[in-house]
Amino acid sequence: MVFCDSSSVVKTIGSTTPGYNETLHQIIETISSLKSSGTQTTLIWIPSHVGIHGNEVADRLAQTECTKPSGAKANHKLSPSEKMSIIKNDWRNDHLLYLKSCQKASIQAMSRTGLTKCFHHRERAITVCLHRLRTGHIYLNSFNHRVDKDADSSFREGCEAIENIKHILIDCPKTESHRRKIRQLLATHNIELSINSLLGLNMALDTTIQCKIRDTLAKFLTKTNLVNIV
Incomplete structure (x- = not known):
């Protein structure tokens, strides 16, 4: 039995079209493999972390890791769409920095690329x-x-x-x-x-x-x- 506070993740795992996220596909394959070996997996959505001791501990650990990183990292592969999103964001930032080399007020006023x-x-x-x-x-x-x-x-x-x-x-x-x-x-x-x-x-x-x-x-x-x- 697995508790999850993200309703969108639970719905996606149970969907016939889970998208291209590699981590989700790994989870689905693991559930399928467990089912083949006779182990039934149940996903239960809970609204936030309230009332579940383990989840509250995980939430505190996540907050601590954000403020004081320990260096421990989980190696999750990004989906093609996530990689493309990062590439596009990096390109927009680099392009804006290049544009800002022009000192005209109309360029310096830009906070992002695209239409203002x-x-x-x-x-x-x-x-x-x-x-x-x-x-x-x-x-x-x-x-x-x-x-x-x-x-x-x-x-x-x-x-x-x-x-x-x-x-x-x-x-x-x-x-x-x-x-x-x-x-x-x-x-x-x-x-x-x-x-x-x-x-x-x-x-x-x-x-x-x-x-x-x-x-x-x-x-x-x-x-x-x-x-x-x-």
């Missing part, structure tokens, strides 16, 4: 616009001036200020009326109006707030037609 929720919008044009703003690869006059020194770097709507990301998102008085809702949202959550906060690069903010800021900024970019300029 607040970086994307349901409208593709907005997503592209936000990506350009985060990377600095923009069709603004300040960027054009870097390519062509004869190009005018001032704001195309008549401001004498240089047309850069900070000016169009934060400083330009001509779009201040459309910026009001952004200021109100940030003030409500006591967030400073900055490029990083607007573009999802302030990692101190949780995802919900970042998505609200993204959606409010998207409306601003649409109403000011900046989505078609950037």
Whole structure:
């Protein structure tokens, strides 16, 4: 008679499709071998370790081993899916470390590979616009001036200020009326109006707030037609 506190393990051992875990297959083969020799094996699931002295001792030993490893190890072979999971996880960590060699804020803000929720919008044009703003690869006059020194770097709507990301998102008085809702949202959550906060690069903010800021900024970019300029 074997007691186990994992209902999923008990169900898997009794299943006709136990998967690819080698340890589980070894257990199933052992049970089958015992049955052939006339020994019946009974698996009993118990909810947690409570009330079973042996299990409580095993639980304490496991906790002690986690905090103060003795060096004793059980040599259990990993299943192909477990090996693949470890390989993929190692690759993601190495790839993220490689990406972080780039000092751009949009890269440094990444905590993992893959899509970042607040970086994307349901409208593709907005997503592209936000990506350009985060990377600095923009069709603004300040960027054009870097390519062509004869190009005018001032704001195309008549401001004498240089047309850069900070000016169009934060400083330009001509779009201040459309910026009001952004200021109100940030003030409500006591967030400073900055490029990083607007573009999802302030990692101190949780995802919900970042998505609200993204959606409010998207409306601003649409109403000011900046989505078609950037």
